[in-house]
Amino acid sequence: MAPKLPIYLDNAATTRCDPRVVEAMLPYFSEKFGNAASRNHKFGWEAEDGVELAREQAAALIGANPKEIIFTSGSTESNNLAIKGAAEMYAKAPAGQTGRGHIITAVHEHKAVLDPCKRLQREGFDVTFLEPGADGIITAEMVAGAMRPDTILVTIMWANNEIGTINEIPQIGRLCHEREVILHTDATQWVGKMPTDVERDCVDLMSWSGHKMYGPKGVGALFVRRRKPRVRLEAIIDGGGHERGMRSGTLNVTGIVGFGKACELCKEHMEQERDRLVKLRRKLETELSRRIEVTQVNGHADKRLPHICNISFGFVEGESLMMGVKDIACSSGSACTSASLEPSYVLKSLGVGDELAHSSLRLSLGRWTTEEEIDFAIEQVVKAVEHLRTMSPLYDLHKEGIDISKIQWQAH
Numbered sequence: 001m002a003p004k005l006p007i008y009l010d011n012a013a014t015t016r017c018d019p020r021v022v023e024a025m026l027p028y029f030s031e032k033f034g035n036a037a038s039r040n041h042k043f044g045w046e047a048e049d050g051v052e053l054a055r056e057q058a059a060a061l062i063g064a065n066p067k068e069i070i071f072t073s074g075s076t077e078s079n080n081l082a083i084k085g086a087a088e089m090y091a092k093a094p095a096g097q098t099g100r101g102h103i104i105t106a107v108h109e110h111k112a113v114l115d116p117c118k119r120l121q122r123e124g125f126d127v128t129f130l131e132p133g134a135d136g137i138i139t140a141e142m143v144a145g146a147m148r149p150d151t152i153l154v155t156i157m158w159a160n161n162e163i164g165t166i167n168e169i170p171q172i173g174r175l176c177h178e179r180e181v182i183l184h185t186d187a188t189q190w191v192g193k194m195p196t197d198v199e200r201d202c203v204d205l206m207s208w209s210g211h212k213m214y215g216p217k218g219v220g221a222l223f224v225r226r227r228k229p230r231v232r233l234e235a236i237i238d239g240g241g242h243e244r245g246m247r248s249g250t251l252n253v254t255g256i257v258g259f260g261k262a263c264e265l266c267k268e269h270m271e272q273e274r275d276r277l278v279k280l281r282r283k284l285e286t287e288l289s290r291r292i293e294v295t296q297v298n299g300h301a302d303k304r305l306p307h308i309c310n311i312s313f314g315f316v317e318g319e320s321l322m323m324g325v326k327d328i329a330c331s332s333g334s335a336c337t338s339a340s341l342e343p344s345y346v347l348k349s350l351g352v353g354d355e356l357a358h359s360s361l362r363l364s365l366g367r368w369t370t371e372e373e374i375d376f377a378i379e380q381v382v383k384a385v386e387h388l389r390t391m392s393p394l395y396d397l398h399k400e401g402i403d404i405s406k407i408q409w410q411a412h
């Protein structure tokens with residue numbers, strides 16, 4: 001059966017809310033509308049019960065204690081709280097001075113990590129931005145090589161949102177615990193897709209988000225380790241002292257209930273969901289690489305998430321490629337910044353050239369992706385690339401066996 005168009009292959013951007021999540025949330029809009037901080041009546045107690053169940057569901061998904069879960073508005077806020085909160089708490093010099101401490105991150109992190117780190121840099125902290133190899137992975141060895149006696153925080157994502165590659169978080173966690181340095185990981189794309197155990201993997205702070213795992217938008221969590229070591233954070237939002245003083249503001253009870261349910265469903269279905277998505281993604285990558293020459297799958301071949309495929313096609317122009325696959329909702333290797341189209345900084349950090357970065361697609365699969373949709377996507381991409389190449393003089397030269405990179409172009 002032909003799939004309904006357009007097909008959705010942008011699950012790394014956001015996911016559809018699972019109907020079971022919506023069902024769990026509905027009563028909290030209407031009859032259970034209380035404020036979870038109202039201690040004196042049934043409405044408040046009901047709301048609090050919903051929040052505490054969600055805290056248990058979130059903790060169970062990552063091997064944590066419910067007391068270690070702080071609810072936020074999503075990963076951007078969790079990252080800000082973790083990074084700025086830890087830096088300020090463990091700073092080695094007062095605000096306004098230099099030499100406040102050293103932080104390690106990587107150049108291809110999400111902006112929700114890079115921008116807080118850059119702000120801290122302006123505020124007197126030293127920041128090392130590690131560069132990945134061509135496979136996109138940050139290893140424990142790279143982190144060890146950057147450590148200094150004044151290092152206070154390492155923030156490395158568990159898996160990358162554009163290329164899906166998985167960093168060496170368990171090894172980095174052990175290293176950080178040995179050196180008594182705090183490890184934060186942005187696990188937005190990882191949690192819910194892969195088994196997670198913060199205790200075993202020595203993670204101290206971990207961010208994740210509802211809308212990347214079939215939950216609602218505008219709600220997320222930060223795991224904050226309570227023992228061995230007890231991690232403390234300086235709050236970035238001051239107010240009524242909710243969430244153990246770390247995140248003031250009336251709790252988004254409805255969203256939190258949905259977030260908890262989404263965590264529970266991910267835990268329940270993770271194994272079979274992972275196997276199914278790996279099979280579909282492999283089919284996508286194998287068929288596209290087999291049927292289209294000069295194709296490159298970006299990032300490490302195996303150490304990658306089940307649902308993210310990032311692939312570049314030589315001899316096609318990026319914007320025309322996106323136009324050619326308009327029945328597929330997906331992301332491109334170009335980021336729109338103000339008026340210009342910049343090639344993705346993540347792909348550039350792997351050494352992918354500007355041309356190939358522009359002509360890359362991120363196709364990300366999810367709970368409702370079917371094999372028919374993958375087959376349709378393969379046909380659409382093959383057709384679009386073949387069509388665009390009929391108009392490419394460079395592709396003609398390539399077919400004649402001429403090495404394009406060696407051509408000396410002349411300006412007239």
Ligand SMILES: Cc1ncc(COP(=O)(O)O)c(C=O)c1O
Pocket residue numbers: 012013073074075076077110112157160161186188189208209210220
């Ligand atoms: C790795 C990563 N970190 C952070 C974010 C931001 O998450 P949120 O939309 O929950 O603020 C995203 C989402 O784009 C992401 O993929």
